[in-house]
Amino acid sequence: MEVPPGANPTRLLHESVRGDQRSTKALAALAYEELRQQARRMLGPSPGSIEATVLVHETYLRLIGQEQQDWRSRSHFAAISSTMLRRVLVDALRARGRQRDRLTRLSAVDDPESLPLDLDAVVDLDQALTEFAAVDAQAAHIVELRFFGGLTVREIADELGMPRATVQDAWTFARAWLGRRLEQSK
Secondary structure, three states, rough: OOOOOOOOHHHHHHHHHOOOHHHHHHHHHHHHHHHHHHHHHHOOOOOOOOOHHHHHHHHHHOOOOOOOOOOHHHHHHHHHHHHHHHHHHHHHHHHHHHOOOOOOOOOOOOOOOHOOOHHHHHHHHHHHHHHHHHOOOHHHHHHHHHHOOOHHHHHHHHHHHHOOOHHHHHHHHHHHHHHHHHHOOO
């Protein structure tokens, strides 16, 4: 089903919860498109590596296969789907058993789309992010939302109910910690 022009995800979500099948189908189309955008942002122009379509399909199947789908908003969906995309990508890379020779670099810039992503290093980043979660779970979640989900600081602040400055500080701290950790892995 095509996404209706000017579709309001929140309205579709409420109508879908009330049992409107057309809204449910439109919401599914919006969710699929959101996943495609996240996958493209995550994978970038990487010919010959994992294809965005495969990543999206596997993630979509895992998301709709969940018994409880309580998506409150677009940013809430992005938060859940970014976690799922990360898991699917890391699982696929591990299954391929690829050799990694370069590390993902987290720069001082604030735009996750400008961060160079070496797909072979996603497993390293996943490991570092897991270690970082033991240090600061909330900041690790913010990294996941920014880096994998592509949410803005404002969207994350709204989703987590936090001041934007707190989110920005956590993002800055996490980038520094992860950058040092990934540098040590070389």
